[in-house]
Amino acid sequence: MPAASSGAPATRTDARDQHLPPSTPAGARTGTDAGTGTDHEADAGTGDEGGGSRLRPGGPGYRRMSLALFLAGVATFALLYSTQALLPLITTGFGASASDASWTVSAATGALAVCVVPLSALSERFGRRTMMTASLGVAVLLGVLTPFAPDLGVLIALRALQGAALAGLPASAMAYLAEEVRPKALVAAIGLFVAGNSVGGMSGRVMTGWVAQAWGWRAAVGAVGLLAVVCAVAFRLLLPRPRHFTPGTLDPRALGRTVRSHLANPLLARLYAIGGLFMVVFGAVYTVIGYRLVAEPFSLPQGLIGSIFLVYLVGTVSSAAAGRLVRRTGRRGALYLAVGTTAAGLLVSVQDRLVLVLLGLVLITAGFFAGHAVASSSVSHTARAGRAQASALYQSAYYLGSSAGGTLGAVAFHADGWTGTVLLGLVALAGVAGITLHGTRAARRAEARGAEAGS
Template sequence: MPPASTGASAATLPGALTPPSPTAAATDTRHRPGDRAFRRANLALFAAGVATFVLLYSTQGLLPILSADLELTPGQASWTASAATLGLALALLPASALSDRYGRTAVMTASTLTAALLALALPFAPDLTTLVVLRVVQGAALAGLPATAMAYLAEEVHPSALASAMGLYVAGNSIGGMSGRLVSGWAAAAWGWRWGLATSAALALLSVLAFRLLIPAARNFTPAPVDARALARTVTTHLRNPLLLRLYALGLLFMAVFGAVYNTVGYRLTAAPFDLPQSVAASIFVVYLVGTASSASAGRLAARLGRRGALYTAIGVTTAGLLLSLAGSLVAALLGLVLITAGFFAGHATASSSVGRTATHGRAQASALYLIAYYLGNSLGGTVGADAYHASGWSGAAAVGLTAMALAGGVTLYATRQAVVRRRGLAAR
């Protein structure tokens, strides 16, 4: 993979070998650091990320309570989390096509508002089947935000600030994931899982309102008709791009680790030898603040080490966290979770920002394909990790994560070797 800090974007690649003219620079309407619109766009996407991840993972912090109340195994309960990410993955491409036709901000608003309203129905689900079906529908409704947000940033933010803007958006995801799990977990510990879901819905509705009030109107969006054949051609082109395929694989593998770990950590902390109360175990999601910091700094890390260097670092940190978490002490388990979270968010922010910079056309579809892989990784890792935990305890869940990181290291190493071969070929000419 080439370094992340090449300075090229989809909008500038055709003329990347020559500097833009003064006239072109003067008419560039993309937001830059220091602009009021840049700050509003960052805050709006931050709020949207909060809403999305509050809703997407609203049941993850409640899994031990759901298991106890509905008499479910960890694998069965984990479907309430995996179902939402599966529904989201299936709806991403259609949502990206709608955003090309009706606009980024319109689709993001409709998506988050619909999902938040559906969240109001979740506390009334009478059984697991109903809850899982509602979560699939809610995940599909949510698809418009993640399918569109990266395309919006790639179009509206200047390339020099894209990595940092993407990092802040991912940071909003981490804040949403943390706050949703904390609020729902504390409420569930006090009043039951139904009240936990209700508090998540209220928090998400407030975040959607903030997003709508803050988001600047798109300046560089050009509507395009929904053309199924053109969409298929665009998707096929992206799937033939080796660099994009590697980025998609990395998104899947990083998220498989995250799903395996966070679908099972609540069970581990509330069981022997730790035996923590549910309210205390729910507080573990404050670790997401580490993810906020690591995702926001991913752009600086890539600028210093290059994209592959940032990915190697993220893989190494995540692997170290998984190994440390195998120790029997609570301190080691918590430190391991910190490292896993930091490594995951750094890797995701690096890979996702690279997708917007790599795709020269069909950015929404390129982003959607990345997120399909990403959320399928969550569903796969979360379900397999929960079953592994049920069979072998924490060592089983950690083994799922370590396998994913070994594969991610292999993908990145292959990219490094390909880059070396290209450089030698150019030097020999």
């Protein structure tokens, strides 16, 4: 997965929500979950709560919305991971260890994880479009300042502030899509936003690799900041005004109740764990891969190491295709395929042959982005109230996974080389598979009880 009150008319809330008792947890009305519910896309909104005004593929505004959020995704991932491909150079430049340098990535993702829920609450009051614009604006400003950091401590602090600023964007974007896009098109729309993430991650890393080889890591980080400026301006100009956003209040107690209800919902809790564990794998792999490729037996220059991230294009394709995958295999089936593909990539990448390392990265990237698109869209589909908070909790788990994966991946690499990083990833994937299998069994038991009650 709208600007508040920029003149957009408020619309009614779903009549079904109005008749639910206060204790009903968000998402309890739907039977879908990537790891728990039915395999079919429940159309708890296929009646099109907003009537013909909801955006649909081919309809007016849909392309502008898709391009705007695609560019927001590009800017978010380019900024968030702007130092990841440069870690070997930052390590040398500051005379730091790899684990210390990895904090330039982990501090940004960790701060995002901590701040995403509070900022999502602001989006409920001031609007999705307003929050996304403010987040990008502050993050872009910090991106322009980051190249001038005098030491590693200041660099880490600026990166943490940048991650905190970006926290207002992902959850607001998914809530915007859930409110403005027709339910049947939601997985595809979120898949395009996730595809923007993959393009941003790729372009930022490729750009920094070649710029750093010519002019150093500071110039490379500055180039990413300029790319983000262009994306932020285009995003604001393109994103349609919201038509289905209703402002809420900033009541901390109400926020606490909403967050607790989401965490108590077993469907959502499983999705949060799945997103976090997937990101442990991805964060570990892409934090460490530069160190592996710069050393023997590969000894690649920085520009080529940055170009390795072109495999993110595979993620662009797999995330955008997640909707078709779900229609063919169901949400749980799509998750099993994502886990299997990612695990195969980890195992293939163990070999000290560049072509196999690249093949492994392709499989890891394809599996990860497909799994992320399915899990994140399932959160937006499941939560029928407090969508921004539901998406924010997913994003919090997701980026905590990234932060933990980056740090643990570096520790595992220095303890046992690339094999240690692969083992860490396989353990995390075993967790995803176990959670999904538990959901599959829970769904079958629920179906059996329903059949018995019906007879």
